[in-house]
Amino acid sequence: MxxxxxxxxxxxxxxxxxxxxxxxxxxxxxxxxxxxxxxxxxxxxxxxxxxxxxxxxxxxxxxxxxxxxxxxxxxxxxxxxxxxxxxxxxxxxxxxxxxxxxxxxxxxxxxxxxxxxxxxxxxxxxxxxxxxxxxxxxxxxxxxxxxxxxxxxxxxxxxxxxxxVASNDSVLRCVLMALLEELLPLPRLLRISVKSPDGNSAELAKNQVMQHQDSVLFKEAGPVTWVLCNQYSFADEKTKDYVETRVCEYAQELYHHLRAAVLLHQAKRNGLLAEIDKIAEAAFFMIVSFAAEVAKHRLDANSSGGFQPEVAVRILVEFSCVEHLRRLRLPEYTEAIRRAVVVNQDNAAASALFVESMPSCAELTTKPDLLTLDGTRYICYTDEGLFGTAPLHKSTLEQIHLGVAASPKSSLSCLASSFKNEKILWAYPGVTPFDGLASGVAALVRHLPAKSPAILFCIHSLVVKAKDLCSTAMIQDRSLWRSWEESTEPCKKILDLLLRLIFLADIQSFSYLLKELAEFVTSLPKEGQDVLLDDMHAHVAESDDVVRKPVLVSWLQSLSYISSQADVRESRNNAKNARSAGGVELSLNRTIARL
CATH class of the missing domain: 1.25.40 (Serine Threonine Protein Phosphatase 5, Tetratricopeptide repeat)
Structure with a gap:
């Protein structure tokens, strides 16, 4: 055609x-x-x-x-x-x-x-x-x-x-339909790819995907997205709500169908996924560009509707569906996330709405189109669409799959609570309980939606546990920090996991993790601060993460300065009264918060 x-x-x-x-x-x-x-x-x-x-x-x-x-x-x-x-x-x-x-x-x-x-x-x-x-x-x-x-x-x-052209409701709806149905029809192409388990559907889908990539329609997806955003910016509130809902539904549909296609075709090496990825990347840019326009008009304190939590939730849901397609750090992505989080962070109802919008483990693994693909039943512990490629160990996942958790947040609660009872993985041959637990935490943190409350809960739980374990270890072994490199203490393992998460957590959870780490490090004695700062410098030096590394270098320099100043203040404050000491502590807390 x-x-x-x-x-x-x-x-x-x-x-x-x-x-x-x-x-x-x-x-x-x-x-x-x-x-x-x-x-x-x-x-x-x-x-x-x-x-x-x-x-x-x-x-x-x-x-x-x-x-x-x-x-x-x-x-x-x-x-x-x-x-x-x-x-x-x-x-x-x-x-x-x-x-x-x-x-x-x-x-x-x-x-x-x-x-x-x-x-x-x-x-x-x-x-x-x-x-x-x-x-x-x-x-x-x-x-x-x-x-x-x-x-x-x-x-x-x-x-x-x-x-x-002049803003018009019909023009906006028409452009939206054209973009979602004709220029970026990825859900329809993905449905074709999983229609039947034989090789014909994959070949048919691949041919259609490649033909679409060569068409003028696909090449104009970017300019049409600009037209959509331009028309949207002048639309009334009712029409804006309709368009936002349609884009959010498209993102969710894209996630489910792309997930099904990956499960079916990733082992076949038929080249289909590589071709689909090119259109998926274009769909990602469309969703991000539109979300940035929405955030600009609807998540501004000066906008006619004021802060609108339901709009912020929609943006976070969209991004959680396409986060795995992000290749670059986009200013539009960062700005939309920032505005959405600002709206939700002090609104308990909005935060609850976002958490509830995350599909449960049962929902993700019992949809009819995902149960049986190519003769294989995909359940929780083999579903890389949910947990990624990190080696989550079977016995941990069986705990989750058998009803211990009904959602990603509950899964993290289950894993965090396992620190109290590490017998969960003793039966798995050749793997220590902590190795399995760390692998599970890392996989979940890496693949949950951007700035998911579940990720923040996990990070907070790990820091609380690290504080508790370090306090106990320092009482039992006063030479703990001098033998840190060879130490097998649980507190060292937990801290190693926290440092590992720096390069795994999504970029929107990054600042929260650094804040928690800064507070933890500055709460330790000077000897412990020096040891952990050395550890973190080594981790950062070996990293090739071009997004996080510049931020981490600056953060470490600031944290090192705070650590050295705290030592100076401690000696000076011995001669000062409690009031001035309290003032120093307050100032230090504010500095850490800025970090």
Missing amino acids: EQASETSDGIDHLALAGICHALACADELHFGRILVSLVRICGRIGDVGVAVRVLKLVDWLVSGFVESRRMRKVQVLFEVISPEKCESEGYVLFPAVMAACGGLRALRVASVRHRLDFAPRLKEAPERTIRFAARRAAVEGRPDDDQRRVLLQCVALGLTQCGP
């Missing part, structure tokens, strides 16, 4: 070239008749490639008419493709909307290039046609309705060429 065959493409090109010449030379009467024939012929062909050439043809014609001051022909053109004419003549709409976009583009370019000021009614005419076509396309239709699909595609592609 998206590309005509070479033979028909050549014929169409020649026909359009001839029509273009005839239109340029014709008088008003014949101009209108030829234009009607053009719209009818292109409507019968039903091809996006032809529609794009119509846009370019009309752009060229209107530009020529403007330069030669033949504005009456421009008016006739817009009359031929007007909503009234389209309806009375029964046109197929996609050539008309592309002609409207081409004419509008020519007027905008001419107004800048030649400093012309066109009458508002002249510029309004093609926009009316665009709104009319968008309203028709935005009506929910059958998935196999090819005319509607082509119209969705053409409205979206045309709007990337003609520049901003």
Whole structure:
């Protein structure tokens, strides 16, 4: 549908070239008749490639008419493709909307290039046609309705060429549908890939994915996302809510279908996942760009609606569904997360809403399309979509899977509570209880949604346990810090795990982890502070994490300075009263909080 065959493409090109010449030379009467024939012929062909050439043809014609001051022909053109004419003549709409976009583009370019000021009614005419076509396309239709699909595609592609148009509810909905259903139709392609367990579905899906990557539709996904954001920024609250909900549903659907495809195809090495990944990355950028626009308009204290927790929750849910697709640190991603977290951090109901929105372990492993793929039953401890590739040991996961936990948060609660009883993995051959426990904690922290409350709970629990174990160990062994390197004490193992989490936790949980570590380190005696600072310097020096390393270097320098100053203050404060000591402690606490 998206590309005509070479033979028909050549014929169409020649026909359009001839029509273009005839239109340029014709008088008003014949101009209108030829234009009607053009719209009818292109409507019968039903091809996006032809529609794009119509846009370019009309752009060229209107530009020529403007330069030669033949504005009456421009008016006739817009009359031929007007909503009234389209309806009375029964046109197929996609050539008309592309002609409207081409004419509008020519007027905008001419107004800048030649400093012309066109009458508002002249510029309004093609926009009316665009709104009319968008309203028709935005009506929910059958998935196999090819005319509607082509119209969705053409409205979206045309709007990337003609520049901003007046905000309109139908235009926004049409662009949204085109983006989710036609330009980035990844859920539909993924459904095809898991439709049947034999190799045919994978090959069919791979061919369709590669064909889509080569299409003009996929190449224009970025500009259409810009159109979506632009239209969204001027929409009313009700329409904004509708669009946000649709994008959130798309992100969740993408997660579930992508997860199913990975489970089925990752071991087959058929190349399908590598091809899917390219479209998935584009879908990720679309979701992030739109979420940043939403955050800017709806999560600002000065916005008309004020802070809106339900909007913040939607953004966090979207990001939790696509976090695993993130390759780069994007300013839009960071800003949207920051705004969403600010809204939720002091709102217990919103935080609870986000936690509840996280799918439970049972939900993730009992959906019909995920139970049996290619003859294999995927349960909790083999589901890498949930737990990643880290070696979670079977006996720990059986504890979770058999009802100890119903959600990722409960899973972390289960693992954290296991510090009190490390017998959980004694039966697993060749693995110490702590190794299995550490592996499970690391895997969960690495793969839970960004800044999940469960991750923060896990980090906090580990720090509390580390404080408790270190206090006990220092009482029992006063030479603990001098023999730290060779130590097998539980407190050293816990601290090693905390340092390991620095490079595993998502970037949004990073600052919380550093704050907890800073508070813990500064609570230790000077000997312990020096040992742990040396350990952390070694970890950071060996790291190749380009995102975290610059932050960690600065953080360690500041923490080392605080540690040295605290030692100086301690000796000075021996001669001071309790009040001044309290002031120093308060100042130190504030410094740590800034860290």
